[in-house]
Amino acid sequence: MIIELGHYALVLALALAVVQTVVPFVGARTGDARQMAMAPNLAYAVFVAIAVAFAVLTWAYVTSDFSVVNVVENSHSQKPLIFKISGVWGNHEGSMLLWVLILALFGALVALFGDNLPPSLRAMVISVQGLITVAFTGFILFTSNPFLRLSPAPLEGNDLNPILQDVGLAIHPPLLYLGYVGFSISFSFAIAALIEGRIDAAWARWVRPWTLTAWVFLTAGIAMGSYWAYYELGWGGWWFWDPVENASFMPWLAGTALLHSALVMERREALKVWTILLAILAFSLSLLGTFLVRSGVLTSVHAFATDPTRGIVILAILVFFIGGALFLFALRSSALSNGGMFHPISREGGLVLNNLILTTATATVFVGTLYPLAVEALTGEKISVGAPYFDATFVPLMVPLLIAVPFGPLLAWKRGDIFAAMQRLYLFAAVALVAGLATLWFADGLPLLAAFGVAIGFWLVFGSFADLWQKSGLPRAGLAKAFARLRGLPRSVWGTAFAHAGLGVAVLGIVTVSAFQQEQVLRMAPGDTTELAGYTITFDGATARRGPNYTEDVASFTVSRAGARVTTIEPAKRLYTARGMPTTEAGIYTTGFSQLYVALGDPVEGANQIVVRLWWKPQVTLIWLGPVLMMIGGLFSLSDRRLRVGVPKPSARRRAALAAAE
Incomplete structure (x- = not known):
C-alpha cells in the first residue's frame, strides 16, 4: 500500500504543478493579487508531494521491497545501507525523481525567500518553475515510473551497478543535480523578466544569489565526480573529456559567465540582453546534459538509460523549453536597451572579456562533444574526439583569461587604469616568474610550456589577493589597521579572492601532475x-x-x-x-x-x-583542493549581506506614498 501512496503523491504533484503553472501566470498577467498570492503555497504543496514520493521510493530500497521493479533491478538485500539509499538515484527512474525533487525544492525556496521580489515577478518565476515541473513529472509518470510493481516478487534483487557502490557516488549525483537544476531558477527569472518586460539592475541582484548557489553546487558535483572516477575506476586519470563529463562542464562554464555578466548588469545596467541569453543558455546546457545521459546516444559509465523512446521525449522537452525561450528572447530583445556605457579598459571591460572567452570555450566543448554524434547520425560512421582536440582548442583559449583574472578586481568601474593595475601586480608577477624559472631550472628536461603553466598557477594564486593587499594598506599601514580594514571589507571581496585563487591552485595541480607524474x-x-x-x-x-x-x-x-x-x-x-x-x-x-x-x-x-x-x-590533490577553495569563495559571497538581502523593500510610508502617487 505504501508504494501506491508514493505513486499517488507523484500524480498529485503533477496536478498541483499544472495549477502552479496556470494560476500564478494568470494572476500576474491580469494583476489579480489573490491568484498571485497562491503561488508560494502551490510551490510548497508540489515540493511536499514529490518529497513524499521520493521518501516512499527510499523506503522501498531500505526495506528491500522486491515487489517494486525499480528496487529489483537496482538493489540487493545484502547491500550496505548507505548504498541502498544511494541506489535510489543510481538508476534512471530514481535519479529523475531526485531531479524533479530538487526542481520543486528550488521553486519552494523562491516562494520562501522571495518576499523582496515584486509580487508579479515572483508569481511568474514560480509559474515558469511549475511548467518545468509539469514536463518532467509527466515524463516520469508516463515513461519512467519508479513505482511499477512486479508479481510475483522475487526473493532477491539484481544489485546496483558495482561501480556505483561507492561513497563518492552517494554524494556526487545530488550535488551535481543541485547545480544542474539550480540553473532552472536563473532560467525562470529570465523568462519571467522577458514576459514582464522588466529587466534592470534589481533583476540582476535578485538572480545572482540563485545563480551563485547553483554554481557552488555544480562546482562541488564536478569535483566530486572527477575524484570518484580517479580513485574508483583504477585508471589513474582525473579528467577524460568524456562526453558526459563535458555535459556537466558546459553549464558550469556558461554559469560562470552568467555570474560575471550579472555583476556588470547590477552595477552598470549594461549587458542586459547578453545576461538574459546566458541565463537561458546555462539551463539549456543542463537540459542537454540530461538528454545526453538518458537518451541512449552515449555509452558511458555515467549514462543511465539506453531507451530511445525516453530519449525522444526528453528531446521534445528540450526543444520546447530551449526553442520557446529563444523565440521569446527574439521577440523581446529588440525592446531591451543596452544600458550604461563603459570604457574598454574598466572593470566592466574585463568582465566582458571574461564572458567572451568563457562562451567561446563553451562553444569549443559543445562542438567537440556533439560533432561525433552528428557525424554518426548523418553517416553512420563512428568517430571519437578526445583529449588532443580539447588540448589544442580549449587550453589556448583559457590562457589569456587566466592571465587577465588578477587584473579584473583592480580596475575601476566605468574607466580603469591598466598601468596602475600593473604597478600593483608587479610584485606578484615577479613571484610567478621566479616560480616558473625555478621549476625550469630544477626539473631536467621539463617542457617550457609546463614551466609557463606553473608560473600562471602562481600568478593566479598570489595575484588573486592583490586587491586585498591594496585595500589593507600594507605595508604602509600598520598590522592592526590593515587587519581592521580587511575585516571591514564586504564578504564578496573575500569570496572573489578565494574563488580566483582556487582556480590557480587547480591549475598548479593540473600542470604539476601532467608534467612530473x-x-x-x-x-x-x-x-x-x-x-x-x-x-x-x-x-x-x-x-x-x-x-x-x-x-x-x-x-x-x-x-x-x-x-x-x-x-x-x-x-x-x-x-x-x-x-x-x-x-x-x-x-x-x-x-x-x-x-x-x-x-x-x-x-x-x-x-x-x-x-x-x-x-x-605529485601535487595531484591540488586539482580538487582548488574547487574546494572556489566553493568557499562562492559561500563567502553568498553570505554577503548585499546578496542575502537583495533589493530592500520600501518602507510602509514610502509604499503609501507610491500608492497615492499612482
Whole structure:
C-alpha cells in the first residue's frame, strides 16, 4: 500500500504543478493579487508531494521491497545501507525523481525567500518553475515510473551497478543535480523578466544569489565526480573529456559567465540582453546534459538509460523549453536597451572579456562533444574526439583569461587604469616568474610550456589577493589597521579572492601532475620489489576477503623510503556476486598534496604473478583542493549581506506614498 501512496503523491504533484503553472501566470498577467498570492503555497504543496514520493521510493530500497521493479533491478538485500539509499538515484527512474525533487525544492525556496521580489515577478518565476515541473513529472509518470510493481516478487534483487557502490557516488549525483537544476531558477527569472518586460539592475541582484548557489553546487558535483572516477575506476586519470563529463562542464562554464555578466548588469545596467541569453543558455546546457545521459546516444559509465523512446521525449522537452525561450528572447530583445556605457579598459571591460572567452570555450566543448554524434547520425560512421582536440582548442583559449583574472578586481568601474593595475601586480608577477624559472631550472628536461603553466598557477594564486593587499594598506599601514580594514571589507571581496585563487591552485595541480607524474606497468610476484619516485614498493602477497555482497582479492604492498617503512597500500579486485561484475579498487597513499597510486590488473596465466600499475602523482590533490577553495569563495559571497538581502523593500510610508502617487 505504501508504494501506491508514493505513486499517488507523484500524480498529485503533477496536478498541483499544472495549477502552479496556470494560476500564478494568470494572476500576474491580469494583476489579480489573490491568484498571485497562491503561488508560494502551490510551490510548497508540489515540493511536499514529490518529497513524499521520493521518501516512499527510499523506503522501498531500505526495506528491500522486491515487489517494486525499480528496487529489483537496482538493489540487493545484502547491500550496505548507505548504498541502498544511494541506489535510489543510481538508476534512471530514481535519479529523475531526485531531479524533479530538487526542481520543486528550488521553486519552494523562491516562494520562501522571495518576499523582496515584486509580487508579479515572483508569481511568474514560480509559474515558469511549475511548467518545468509539469514536463518532467509527466515524463516520469508516463515513461519512467519508479513505482511499477512486479508479481510475483522475487526473493532477491539484481544489485546496483558495482561501480556505483561507492561513497563518492552517494554524494556526487545530488550535488551535481543541485547545480544542474539550480540553473532552472536563473532560467525562470529570465523568462519571467522577458514576459514582464522588466529587466534592470534589481533583476540582476535578485538572480545572482540563485545563480551563485547553483554554481557552488555544480562546482562541488564536478569535483566530486572527477575524484570518484580517479580513485574508483583504477585508471589513474582525473579528467577524460568524456562526453558526459563535458555535459556537466558546459553549464558550469556558461554559469560562470552568467555570474560575471550579472555583476556588470547590477552595477552598470549594461549587458542586459547578453545576461538574459546566458541565463537561458546555462539551463539549456543542463537540459542537454540530461538528454545526453538518458537518451541512449552515449555509452558511458555515467549514462543511465539506453531507451530511445525516453530519449525522444526528453528531446521534445528540450526543444520546447530551449526553442520557446529563444523565440521569446527574439521577440523581446529588440525592446531591451543596452544600458550604461563603459570604457574598454574598466572593470566592466574585463568582465566582458571574461564572458567572451568563457562562451567561446563553451562553444569549443559543445562542438567537440556533439560533432561525433552528428557525424554518426548523418553517416553512420563512428568517430571519437578526445583529449588532443580539447588540448589544442580549449587550453589556448583559457590562457589569456587566466592571465587577465588578477587584473579584473583592480580596475575601476566605468574607466580603469591598466598601468596602475600593473604597478600593483608587479610584485606578484615577479613571484610567478621566479616560480616558473625555478621549476625550469630544477626539473631536467621539463617542457617550457609546463614551466609557463606553473608560473600562471602562481600568478593566479598570489595575484588573486592583490586587491586585498591594496585595500589593507600594507605595508604602509600598520598590522592592526590593515587587519581592521580587511575585516571591514564586504564578504564578496573575500569570496572573489578565494574563488580566483582556487582556480590557480587547480591549475598548479593540473600542470604539476601532467608534467612530473611517473608511471610503471609491470608483473609482480610475492616478494618482488620496484622503485618509483624514491619509494621502494614490495609486493607482499594477496589474500581473499568477503564483503557484504562481494568477494575480493586484496594485494598488500609495503612502501618504504631510505630503508624505513612508510605505509602499506592495499589495492583490490572485487567481484560482485549478484551481477558477476568485477571492479578495481585502487590503493592510494597520500603524502602532502602528492599521492602514490597502485591499481591491480589481471593475473598472469601460468605464473604466480599479477599485473600492477603504479603512479607517482605529485601535487595531484591540488586539482580538487582548488574547487574546494572556489566553493568557499562562492559561500563567502553568498553570505554577503548585499546578496542575502537583495533589493530592500520600501518602507510602509514610502509604499503609501507610491500608492497615492499612482
